[in-house]
Amino acid sequence: xxxxxxxxxxxxxxxxxxxxxxxxxxxxxxxxxxxxxxxxxxxxxxxxxxxxxxxxxxxxxxxxxxxxxxxxxxxxxxxxxxxxxxxxxxxxxxxxxxxxxxxxxxxxxxxxx
Amino acid sequence: xxxxxxxxxxxxxxxxxxxxxxxxxxxxxxxxxxxxxxxxxxxxxxxxxxxxxxxxxxxxxxxxxxxxxxxxxxxxxxxxxxxxxxxxxxxxxxxxxxxxxxxxxxxxxxx
Numbered sequence: 691x692x693x694x695x696x697x698x699x700x701x702x703x704x705x706x707x708x709x710x711x712x713x714x715x716x717x718x719x720x721x722x723x724x725x726x727x728x729x730x731x732x733x734x735x736x737x738x739x740x741x742x743x744x745x746x747x748x749x750x751x752x753x754x755x756x757x758x759x760x761x762x763x764x765x766x767x768x769x770x771x772x773x774x775x776x777x778x779x780x781x782x783x784x785x786x787x788x789x790x791x792x793x794x795x796x797x798x799x800x801x802x803x
Numbered sequence: 804x805x806x807x808x809x810x811x812x813x814x815x816x817x818x819x820x821x822x823x824x825x826x827x828x829x830x831x832x833x834x835x836x837x838x839x840x841x842x843x844x845x846x847x848x849x850x851x852x853x854x855x856x857x858x859x860x861x862x863x864x865x866x867x868x869x870x871x872x873x874x875x876x877x878x879x880x881x882x883x884x885x886x887x888x889x890x891x892x893x894x895x896x897x898x899x900x901x902x903x904x905x906x907x908x909x910x911x912x913x914x
Contacts, residue, residue: 696845722900733891733906734846741900749901780845790895790902791836794845 692717696781696795703802709754709768711798713781716762722786723764725756728778728797740764741786776802806830807892807905815911819881824908826892827874833897835875837866840889840907882912 696713715721722741726734736749738756746756753772757765781795808827816822834853838846850859852868859866865878889909893902
């Protein structure tokens, strides 16, 4: 069966510090991978998605970047965090092709202080 | 870009009551999904509907896709405290790899 791991679960970082959140998927090959941000327990905002190694699409211009160095690894980064980067970050995968059913990680609660 | 409107935004009911939440758009979808999210966790997929008029049942939950594939509803019969959570609808179209999410309905079921 497929599983998705996302870490850390919580993170408190000072303004101006770098960020690296990692997500890995097991049990499937060539998945579509996604990073979402959720504010105040409401709707999900798509930040980045990837349909293959090294292929990154950005949905929202911002202070963040994403990379996919391996087939089942997706990383969300920032060089200098802003207060507005605080939020709940979710990684997800789907089978791709015509199947967009998404399976989510447990999320990372990021607080920038 | 599709816009999904969910209503109500918040619903607080007593155990045993029935409820319906809605997901509407002016756009036609190729498929629509419903997720439930508990605090501090990622959303969990409940169901996918793809055919206009389709009805799917998952125990006490009934999902319906509108005939024109622009809207959907989720009906819960005899709600239980374990049904508490944020219910999100999400839609996609053929040829797209991404989902558009609604803002969700927060459901609180009290004993």
